[in-house]
Amino acid sequence: MALPQHGHRATKPRARAAPPSGGPLLFEDTSSGVPPMNSQNYYESGYNMGSASAGSQGPAGVNNLFTDPMASAAMMYGSSLANQGKDMMNKEISRFMSVNKLKYFFAVDTKYVMKKLMLLMFPYTHQDWEVRYHRDTPLTPRHDVNAPDLYIPTMAFITYILLAGMALGIQKRFSPEVLGMCASTALVWVVIEVLVMLLSLYLLTVHTDLSTFDLVAYSGYKYVGMIFTVMCGLIFGNDGYYVALAWSSCALMFFIVRSLKMKILSSLSADSMGAGASAKPRFRLYITVASAAFQPIIIYWLTAHLVR
Template sequence: MALPHHGHRATKPRARSAQTGDPLLFEDTSSGVPDMNSQNYYESGYSLGSGSVGGPGPGGVNNLFADPMTNAAVMYGSSLANQGKDMVNKEISRFMSVNKLKYFFAVDTRYVMKKLILLMFPYTHQDWEVRYHRDTPLTPRHDVNAPDLYIPTMAFITYILLAGMALGIQKRFSPEVLGLCASTALVWVIIEVLVMLLSLYLLTVHTDLSTFDLVAYSGYKYVGMIFTVLCGLLFGSDGYFVALAWASCALMFFNVRSLKMKILSSLSADSMGAGTSSKPRFRLYITVASAVFQPIIIYWLTAHLVR
C-alpha cells in the first residue's frame, strides 16, 4: 500500500460565488468610496438633494421650511412674542408714560447752562410761568421754567462720584459706605415725593403737578449738594457752611417761586367759592414746608463728607 507524498496536501478548490453566480451576503465596502455609477447606490436612499433620511442635502432644508407644521409653529411663536411685547408695554404704560418721560429729557446744552445759573442765582429771575403751546407745555429746551429730569439725574450721579472722592481723600472709602450714601440720597427724594403727593391728595388740591414734576423739583437739590461738598473740600468747614447757606437759600427761593404757579394757582378761586376756607392757607403751608425742608436734607447728606 503506497503512502501519500508528504510534500503535498490534498486540497479542495474554493467555490467562488462570482463564478457560481450565488448572491452576496454583504456588499464589499472595503474600498471606502461608494460607486457613484452603481444603481444600488441611488436605490439605497443616499441620493443627493432628495432630502431623505440617508443624506439630507439642500432639498432637505427646503422641505423642512416648506413643512406646514413648521410654518405653523414659527407663526405661533411670533404671535406669542408679539403678545408678550404688548403686555410688557402695557404694564410699563400703567406706571409711567414713555412719551411724557421723553418730555423731561428734551434738553440741550443751552438749557442746561441757563438752568444751572437759575438754580444758583434765582433772585434776578422775573418770569416764572411755564409756557404752553396749544394746551401743551413747551419742552425744557424751549422754556427754562419747565422742569426736567436730566439735571437731577446727572447731578445725582455726580454727587455719588464726588462723595466717593471725598471719602477716598479722608481714607474712609469702601463700597458699602458709598452704596449707603447713594441709597440714602435716593430714599430721601422718594420720601419727599410721597409726602408731597399724600399732602396734595388729603387736601384735595387739583394742580398740574405730576409725579415727574415733583421728582424734578426734589432732585434739583443735588446741584446745591455738589456745590456745598466742593466748597467744603476746597475751603474747609468755613467754606462748607457758607456754601450750604447760599445753596439752601437759593433752592428755597427757587422752589417757592416755581411751585407757586402750580400749587397756589387756584388760591383765589377756592377763596371765592369757600369764603374763609382754610385750604388755601394749607396749600401755602405745603409750599413753604417743602422749601424749608430742602436745607435739612442737604445738610444731612453732605455733612459727613466734609471734615
C-alpha cells in the same frame, strides 16, 4: 479578386450613449467613483449629504425646514406669543408711568442745561417763572427754561454718588458698603419728600397740575447744590463748606418757592368755586414754604459726613 458584398466589416468601438432623458437607468454605473445621479442631476439624498457633518445642516436641510408647514406654523405661533408678551409688558408699564410723559422730561439740550444750572445757582434775577403752554400742552424743557426736567436731577444724583466716593477715598474712609448706604439714603429722602408732598396736596384737596414727575424733578434739583457744597468743602475746608451750604440752600429755597408758587397758588382761582375752596390760601402757602424750608436740612444731612 473582388470581395463579396456580404462579408465581415471592420467595426469601431461604440461610444456609450446616455440613456434617454425620460427613462431611468436600469443599472447604476459605479465604476468612476462618482455618487450616483438621478435624471435631474441632483444627488439622490441631498439632505443626508448636508447632514453628514455632526451638528450641521446643509442648504437642503434649511430649505426643508422653511418649507415644512409645521415649522412655519411654529414660527408664526412663537411670533404671535412674543407680540402678545410685548403688549402686556407695555400695558403693565403704562399702569405706573407714561413713557411719552417720561420722554417729555428728558427733552433737553445743552443750552437748556446751562441755563437751568445758572437759574438754580443764581435765581434772584430771574423774573418770569411761569411755564409756557402751546394748545394746552406745556412746552418741552428745551423750549422753556421754567419747565421741570428729570435729566439734571438724574445726572446730578450720579455725579453726587461719584463725588461722595471720591471724598470718602481722600479721607481713607471708602468702602462699597458706605457708598451704597450714601446712595440709598439720598434716594430714600427724595421718595419720602415726594410722598409727603402728594399726601399733603391730597389731604388739603389742592387741585393742581403738578404730577409725580414734577415733584421728583423739583426734589432732585437739590443734588446740584449738594455737589457745589461738597466741592467747596473739599477745596476750602469747613469754612468753604458752610458758605457754600448757605448759598446753595438759599438759592434752592428761592427757586422752589417761586416755581411751586406758580403751580399751587395759581390754581386757587380755579378751585374757588369747586371742592378746592375748602383749602385756604394760607394752607397752600404753608405747603410751598415747608417744601422749600426742608431742602437745607436734607442737603446738610447728606453732605456733612463727606467733609470733615
